[in-house]
Amino acid sequence: MPSGTAGPGGGAGDLTAPDYVVLGMVWLGARSGYEIKRTVERSIRFFWTISQAQIYPSLQHLEQTGLLVGRADPQGRRPRRVYDVTPAGHAAISDWLRREEPLPLELRDAGLLKLFFADALDRADAAGLLTAVKERSQRQIGMLRASQPAAEALRTETGPHPLLTLRIGIALHEATIRVCEEFEETSRL
Amino acid sequence: MPSGTAGPGGGAGDLTAPDYVVLGMVWLGARSGYEIKRTVERSIRFFWTISQAQIYPSLQHLEQTGLLVGRADPQGRRPRRVYDVTPAGHAAISDWLRREEPLPLELRDAGLLKLFFADALDRADAAGLLTAVKERSQRQIGMLRASQPAAEALRTETGPHPLLTLRIGIALHEATIRVCEEFEETSRL
DNA sequence: TTCGTCATGTAAGAAGTTACATGATTTC
């Protein structure tokens, strides 16, 4: 087999974004579909989500393509299937990460949307909306900080990048709060 | 008609998020469907999108519900329909903005996703990914700054909140770049 | 006369979520 990586036409070039997430999560150590879902919730949820209904078909697809190997690993009488990344699977991850392609960034934020239209409100109600947005960011920071120990543990095991994305998440909300507070001060005048 | 606002059961309580966007944009002065689409692209695109295929049905719905009044306003032989917000429409906006409800925030960022898994790469490739994410944020800041004059103009016409959300957008990307640079410095050691 | 913009409308399809369905195991 002549160094069969996952280039286009190589047979594994038809992976969707959810496929790469599943593949990457198995690479990071999440062994079952259930565990992948939980790991996603703990680690990348704030910038990417994936539902359970996507995971199991994706695992099947990745196994058929030879990027994952699965085997039955029941816990007692409870069925379970665990997976490992194959060399081809690791090559596919690496190709995907190195691929030069647009990196779409989509934000869909009901808070900013309402804030944008807040001039339709009187001062008090607009201030209330601003407070709601700030408090939401504060809660988010709390949740992100709570998952910091897990990211620090990963740093010694695998590397520092999960911690980096977590720090970016925290910084995003800190920046939001800071701009809101600056706005409050200047509009008080 | 006894002070018909848009409370639940009041007949106009079934508006979707795109409906509120359309309603809000007409309130802000976008008069036709075409103009709404353009205004969305210029102003809220970075935290909310809406496609043309959603706008026209939404305008019809809002007119049927009495939140907008439309009238034909052809330009020459080119047909056009322009809209105005009714008092009931303004009440609906105001109710929506004041409504205490969760403010869902969804981020879907292929850049952060790849960065999260970047420990699967060697140092050089991981650094390249980091650079790509930083450059993307720099481009975004450029685009946001380009729409700052429009937001400043709106400030004197309508109010300061569009400028606030724009500043938040810029601050978000500045924070991303800053954290990336801090990470580069500490990982160089 | 061709291209970009103005202008509206819809059909088809992609993508993703919710909800349902099932059952074992552990914890309280």
Next chain:
DNA sequence: GAAATCATGTAACTTCTTACATGACGAA
């Protein structure tokens, strides 16, 4: 023995986008 968690799988639905369809107007 009840509730939470572990574990997998899928049907139905919602939501949104892409693409198509149509045509006028203005500028080069």
